[in-house]
Amino acid sequence: MRVALLGGTGAVGQRFAQLLERHPWFELTTITGKTSVGKKYGEAVNWLLGGEVPEYVRDLTVMETDMRNLKEVDLVFSALPSGEAASIEREVMRAGIPMVSNSSLLRMDPLVPLVIPEVNPDHLALLNEQRRVGSGPVATSPNCTTTILVIPLKPLNDRYGIKRINVASYQAISGAGYPGVPSYDIVDNIIPFISEEEEKVEKESKKILGRFNGKEVDQAGFEVQATCVRVPVIDGHTVAVHAEFEEEVDVDEAIRILESFDPGERIRKLPSSPEKVIVVRRERDRPQPRYDRLTGKGMSVTVGRLRRGASSNTLLFVAHGHNTIRGAAGGAILLAELMRSEGII
Ligand code: COA
Ligand code: MG
16 A cells, blocks of 8 residues: 655654555555655654664655645555644545544544554444545544553453543653753653643543444543653653552452453454563563563553552552554554454555
8 A cells, every 4th residue: 555654754753654664565655744845855854763764765755744645645644743733634534535643633533433453443433434424534543641551451441440540651752752842851850741641641541442332432431630741761651550440459360461461363463563462570660661662662561560559449550662653653553554454444
């Protein structure tokens, strides 16, 4: 499939370009931007990922982010900044061009599935509703912190039923793009505010873990409270989770549930699927960004520090995942792979 990448020069766009190199199904043929239009990608991009700009994209000319440049492609990935900056996504959806977006603009749209392939692949059935009104198929990938939180919550919710989640995040600076957070703000410091992040984590978690009723997604009924903090880490978001369940929790059983989590054959066989979605570490001081961010080529979520809370139905744990791979580009590519293997695109 010929693929276009919107906002390809940004921190997440670069990750898409890196992960799509030699992809068995997707060939990146169009990259769009704004200030770099007309330049070669290799000259325009401020490559943040180490090594060289992959050769296959170096000579692609950055195109204007405009519908005219999307006529020839079979699929669009969006790595545009969130919110109204991504308003072109509405036109893509209306025009019936298949798209997987990592932007927040359409995530909470009742017609748009918000999907983590290992968690709620059945929500893709919402695309039938899009087809009925002649748009899409457009699916979205969640916010990076939401993804890293919800993956371990999925099997725990299935077994114990979530009642309430309290989560604090420790978020890497790559999630804010480049130049992003000023060095004077983040070196020797932490910043206990990330605009709109807490709202995203709270709303998106309930949509993803909600139930598709055949026509729409009923939001999950539990409560989520988040405190999101930026920390001086380059890549990898960490979340400290206090989870309260309907049922009593046995810590050893919870560990077994997490370790044996299997998303099923149809997900496992996808090219970007990690060998293990959830990796449990038993050391008392893991996960840590520097050692755990690239587990499963950045597609696994590492969970540790599992212990019982003050009451018998609470579980405390720490989870970690790569924000621009699992939490952004890698997650979106995996979702597109699922849509392709299911014949949706
Ligand atoms: N229309 C068209 N192009 C636009 C645009 C718009 N409204 N807004 C931005 N762009 C362009 C930028 O100008 C740039 O292209 P250029 O180099 O040709 O000028 C390109 O899109 C990349 O955007 P930029 O803002 O420079 O990237 P960044 O590295 O500073 O920020 C993100 C990257 C990921 C922070 C940002 O894209 C974002 O907020 N994405 C959505 C949320 C997300 O994915 N968060 C990260 C999770 S870890
Ligand atoms: Mg920028």
